[in-house]
Amino acid sequence: xxxxxxxxxxxxxxxxxxxxxxxxxxxxxxxxxxxxxxxxxxxxxxxxxxxxxxxxxxxxxxxxxxxxxxxxxxxxxxxxxxxxxxxxxxxxxxxxxxxxxxxxxxxxxxxxxxxxxxxxxxxxxxxxxxxxxxxxxxxxxxxxxxxxxxxxxxxxxxxxxxxxxxxxxxxxxxxxxxxxxxxxxxxxxxxxxxxxxxxxxxxxxxxxxxxxxxxxxxxxxxxxxxxxxxxxxxxxxxxxxxxxxxxxxxxxxxxxxxxxxxxxxxxxxxxxxxxxxxxxxxxxxxxxxxxxxxxxxxxxxxxxxxxxxxxxxxxxxxxxxxxxxxxxxxxxxxxxxxxxxxxxxxxxxxxxxxxxxxxxxxxxxxxxxxxxxxxxxxxxxxxxxxxxxxxxxxxxxxxxxxxxxxxxxxxxxxxxxxxxxxxxxxxxxxxxxxxxxxxxxxxxxxxxxxxxxxxxxxxxxxxxxxxxxxxxxxxxxxxxxxxxxxxxxxxxxxxxxxxxxx
Numbered sequence: 169x170x171x172x173x174x175x176x177x178x179x180x181x182x183x184x185x186x187x188x189x190x191x192x193x194x195x196x197x198x199x200x201x202x203x204x205x206x207x208x209x210x211x212x213x214x215x216x217x218x219x220x221x222x223x224x225x226x227x228x229x230x231x232x233x234x235x236x237x238x239x240x241x242x243x244x245x246x247x248x249x250x251x252x253x254x255x256x257x258x259x260x261x262x263x264x265x266x267x268x269x270x271x272x273x274x275x276x277x278x279x280x281x282x283x284x285x286x287x288x289x290x291x292x293x294x295x296x297x298x299x300x301x302x303x304x305x306x307x308x309x310x311x312x313x314x315x316x317x318x319x320x321x322x323x324x325x326x327x328x329x330x331x332x333x334x335x336x337x338x339x340x341x342x343x344x345x346x347x348x349x350x351x352x353x354x355x356x357x358x359x360x361x362x363x364x365x366x367x368x369x370x371x372x373x374x375x376x377x378x379x380x381x382x383x384x385x386x387x388x389x390x391x392x393x394x395x396x397x398x399x400x401x402x403x404x405x406x407x408x409x410x411x412x413x414x415x416x417x418x419x420x421x422x423x424x425x426x427x428x429x430x431x432x433x434x435x436x437x438x439x440x441x442x443x444x445x446x447x448x449x450x451x452x453x454x455x456x457x458x459x460x461x462x463x464x465x466x467x468x469x470x471x472x473x474x475x476x477x478x479x480x481x482x483x484x485x486x487x488x489x490x491x492x493x494x495x496x497x498x499x500x501x502x503x504x505x506x507x508x509x510x511x512x513x514x515x516x517x518x519x520x521x522x523x524x525x526x527x528x529x530x531x532x533x534x535x536x537x538x539x540x541x542x543x544x545x546x547x548x549x550x551x552x553x554x555x556x557x558x559x560x561x562x563x564x565x566x567x568x569x570x571x572x573x574x575x576x577x578x579x580x581x582x583x584x585x586x587x588x589x590x591x592x593x594x595x596x597x598x599x600x601x602x603x604x605x606x607x608x609x610x611x612x613x614x615x616x617x618x619x620x621x622x623x624x625x626x627x628x629x630x631x632x633x634x635x636x637x638x639x640x641x642x643x644x645x646x647x648x649x650x651x652x653x654x655x656x657x658x659x660x661x662x663x664x665x666x667x668x669x670x
Contacts, residue, residue: 192201195238203229203238207247214250215344215427219258219293226251245281248274249296253287256295264289264295271299280307286346286429289436337395341366345373345416345429352439353412359402359438363416366396369426370418373398376432377414381543381584385432390416412438478667479638484535486643486665488551490528492603492622496520498655500607500618501569502557511607517618518607526605526620529553529571533663537577542584548597549575549647551661555604558616569619573599574646577630589641592631595649599622601659622651622659634667643667 210225220634233244250590252270255263274281279300282628300306320546347363361375373390386406390398390613402412415430430436499513511519539545554570575597584588600623607618628649634641 171437172579195233195236195241199232199238200241200243201238203233203243203247206232207243207250210505211250212345212427213252216425217259218427219254219260219433220314222253223251224260226254240277240279242280245278246284248277249281249283250287253283253292257290257431257434262433262453268295268299272303273295273533274303275300275303279305285348286342286344289430289434290351290439291434291437323354324403337364337393337397339364339395344427345418347429347436348418348504349436353407353443354443355408355440356404356443357407358404359407359412360389361402361416362393362397362399363390363412363429365398365418365494367425369420371421372419373400374417374419375400375402375414375416375433377402377406377412378435379585381541383582384419385414407440409440412440414438470597480539480541480668482535482537482545482547483668483670484533484549484643484665485668486533486645486663487531488533488553488661488663489530490553490601490603490659490661491525492528492601492651492659493524493657494520494526494603494605494620495523495657498620498657501602501621503616503618520605526603527555528603528659528661529555529601531571533665535667537579544579545581545591546576546578549577551575551599553602553662555602555619556617557601557604557619569602569604569621571600571602573597573601573626574651575626575630579630587637588633588635590631590633593629595628595630595647597625597626597649599626601626601651603657603659620655622657623654624651624655626651626659636667639669641667641669 178551194312206225206229208423210222213219213225224269227248230239230244230251231475233239233241233247238244248270248661252267252274255270256267283296299628327513342364343366345363345365347361353359363373365373375388376385377388377389378384379386381581388400388402390400393399413435415428415432415435417428418426418427439520468500496519500517500519503518504512509518512597513519531551533549533551535547535549537545537547551573554568558567574596577593579591579593581591601623602619602621604617607616626649630645630647632643632645634643643665645663647659647663649659649661651657651659
């Protein structure tokens, strides 16, 4: 009897182990094909920057893989990697922590999981390498066996370089934009970017890149080369700074984005290296000689320095007009009126009956500014102007009052190139400024215009814009500042004129 029970238990145990293994290996070909189809659909949505849809499709694929026992395959690991990429590069709600978590899960499933070549950027690769290092996971076996990502670059594709070269494109039609991001580029040198893209539905290819010191992207159309290859050339003046940021978009009919390589929130990044000029040794040159001849060849011909330059000095010449606030407690300058009147200042002018904004000086300004960088300048605007009054103060009074002031400014230019260049900044200066308005004469029953003096410290802000070329531009400027301590007030100064840069 005991032997029968023993045999029965042994058979049941073997059946349990067999059934468990069968369930673990229950990832059928049909399910794998379904996962690949969902993966491909999700990444097509990602190429069209539909992050929510792509994320939802990948999450559905993950649920199916777990339910059907396909959560130990390389396909499942690659799905986790791409879901991590979507979390990291989502322009509306980027989440690097969740992206790292997906990378970690993928590497636990298969240590050879990697980023698709068409999606790879230095930033994403750095994050994956960091997660791999922290997890202590290594890829066992040849990585070439693990690059069959469902919707990735075809292994038979002809590689097209991103910087220079004119390779004949004889490879098969790609399914998405294929582009290899260069590790680095030389600053101040022309940068050539190439990519491969499918032909169906694409009317043109566009590279969006950030110019030095700008947050907005500039668009440049790519030229068709041959086969499925497109090329764009970036001007040397735009290849500067620490890094060059860009992404590539395929546009269909009506200019609608179809697919992209990189995103505005997670662009491709190229490190910029300094050009080897000036101190680079040429034949016959002493490498320790850093004198003025370092930029010359053997024959004495000077090597051109094509590093970017910007105009550092600006001269502004224009006209101005102002307005300011005068309260009922302020006293005018010339008109005396009746000393017994309620508006009299005891023989030192009269007060306004009603407070408000009044006319300010009309005159001109001369400005001199020095650019510390293309986006930051400091300078001084000297202003002169006058206000007109009615000569009612008797002998020794004047029919106009002349004001002088100097405003020191620090200005920031968020856009440093193009025809329209706005700016804003702070103002600190001093001087004497005048306003004029009608004052009431109760003793004579008439109204006369008199001036109000203010000084001597001026503190506030400035904003405006330049329109024109880098050398000659029209400018419009608004200065708003407080004046104290003499008859403290608030003044707005409008000015416009011509700016010369050199």
